[in-house]
Amino acid sequence: MSTTKPVLIAGAGLASLLLAHSLRLSGIPFKIFERDASFVFRAQGYRLRLSSEGLAAIESVLAPDTFQRFWDKCGKTSGSGLTQINAITGEVINSPPATQNTLISRGGQVVGIARGDARKIFAEGCSDHIEWSREVTGYQLTPTGGVLALFADGSTSAEGSLLIGGEGIRSRIAPQLSHNRLKVYDTGARGIHGQAPTTAFRGLGEGVFALIDNSRADGTLSLITNIRSGTEKDDPTLEFGWTLAGQPGVIRPPNDNNHNNNHTIVGTQAAAVAKSLTRDWHPRFRALFEQMNEAEAAFWKITCSTPTGVPEWENEARVTVIGDAAHSMTPAGGLGANTAVRDAALLGRLLREAWGGSGGGGGGGGGDWAGVTAEYEREMRVYASEAVDQSYSAATRQFGVRIDPETTPTV
Numbered sequence: 001m002s003t004t005k006p007v008l009i010a011g012a013g014l015a016s017l018l019l020a021h022s023l024r025l026s027g028i029p030f031k032i033f034e035r036d037a038s039f040v041f042r043a044q045g046y047r048l049r050l051s052s053e054g055l056a057a058i059e060s061v062l063a064p065d066t067f068q069r070f071w072d073k074c075g076k077t078s079g080s081g082l083t084q085i086n087a088i089t090g091e092v093i094n095s096p097p098a099t100q101n102t103l104i105s106r107g108g109q110v111v112g113i114a115r116g117d118a119r120k121i122f123a124e125g126c127s128d129h130i131e132w133s134r135e136v137t138g139y140q141l142t143p144t145g146g147v148l149a150l151f152a153d154g155s156t157s158a159e160g161s162l163l164i165g166g167e168g169i170r171s172r173i174a175p176q177l178s179h180n181r182l183k184v185y186d187t188g189a190r191g192i193h194g195q196a197p198t199t200a201f202r203g204l205g206e207g208v209f210a211l212i213d214n215s216r217a218d219g220t221l222s223l224i225t226n227i228r229s230g231t232e233k234d235d236p237t238l239e240f241g242w243t244l245a246g247q248p249g250v251i252r253p254p255n256d257n258n259h260n261n262n263h264t265i266v267g268t269q270a271a272a273v274a275k276s277l278t279r280d281w282h283p284r285f286r287a288l289f290e291q292m293n294e295a296e297a298a299f300w301k302i303t304c305s306t307p308t309g310v311p312e313w314e315n316e317a318r319v320t321v322i323g324d325a326a327h328s329m330t331p332a333g334g335l336g337a338n339t340a341v342r343d344a345a346l347l348g349r350l351l352r353e354a355w356g357g358s359g360g361g362g363g364g365g366g367g368d369w370a371g372v373t374a375e376y377e378r379e380m381r382v383y384a385s386e387a388v389d390q391s392y393s394a395a396t397r398q399f400g401v402r403i404d405p406e407t408t409p410t411v
Contacts, residue, residue, distance in 0.1 A: 005146055008162065008163045010164065012034035033131050047240075048118065048337045074113045077111075082207075089282060170411065174321050177313065178321075185304055189247055192270050199236045200292075213278075335390060
């Protein structure tokens with residue numbers, strides 16, 4: 001199949017955009033289909049913690065000057081590592097030494113970036129290749145060796161040489177490709193993302209903090225936040241984020257019994273629930289909720305792929321999946337986004353090598369994707385399965401979740 005026909009990408013999330021950035025630098029034509037109407041259609045979610053592996057993957061894709069801008073945009077937090085505090089009394093529960101802090105990555109620091117800022121950098125040079133309000137519902141292989149993306153409105157894309165499903169936990173490509181082997185389970189645990197001016201965090205100081213509320217009869221409620229160093233922590237025009245998470249039954253979003261409810265941004269409703277849940281917390285933490293930007297508050301489901309790891313399916317040379325479409329993870333350990341960017345870097349490298357090896361070389365010539373998706377899936381399954389296991393194991397301790405493949409609902 002001549003790669004003058006574009007690589008089709010479903011979804012414009014982090015992994016998809018980083019992959020697109022890689023394809024653009026390699027001279028490989030591509031097209032992105034995103035169901036949202038724009039980048040700012042809905043809230044961008046909590047700040048991403050970047051591991052050493054995640055940073056290395058991003059650096060392997062971006063040009064040196066672009067990565068430097070990305071790095072400059074990242075917040076860096078030093079301090080003693082994760083500090084756990086009793087949310088009711090304000091007393092420190094546990095503050096492990098930095099040498100035991102698994103959150104630390106490059107330069108002995110905790111490194112993070114807002115999802116929206118990362119998307120903006122990854123999308124540079126790619127925006128003209130995005131078709132908005134285009135929800136991909138499946139695909140069709142063509143007799144000429146290509147593939148078509150199918151859309152919710154009944155239309156189809158132009159023929160592509162390859163289709164990448166990067167549209168998240170509700171991917172329609174993933175179950176079709178894997179014959180329903182790829183599953184995303186609803187653990188029952190819920191969370192609320194929130195943001196507040198940096199001045200609201202002065203009661204904590206610099207570092208990564210987990211506020212733990214074990215006083216409730218219905219389960220544990222916890223909040224995690226990363227308060228960064230530098231002058232930005234004293235700039236009232238900036239906002240830091242926090243994530244409130246509860247064991248199953250603690251946080252109850254509206255219409256929660258509807259498993260098709262994705263808990264997208266609900267603004268003041270989510271803010272009101274967060275304030276109600278934390279009304280008995282220590283006064284030292286009240287500003288996080290009293291000063292929150294209510295418009296940015298959002299519910300989210302805590303989901304996870306099959307705990308045993310990424311399953312195998314019969315490879316289809318013209319279709320594969322990346323990111324949450326391949327391996328959804330709980331927020332425990334901050335592994336999801338880091339694994340997703342590793343997918344993008346790996347697949348982008350394999351496509352670049354195949355393109356150059358067939359004489360494409362970025363000049364718009366030929367290319368042969370034979371074996372590329374099989375090699376990608378083989379390598380991805382190893383590190384992604386390890387990450388899913390780590391994430392699920394941590395979530396069983398942190399959120400009290402248990403997945404039974406026979407009874408746990410899927411999303």
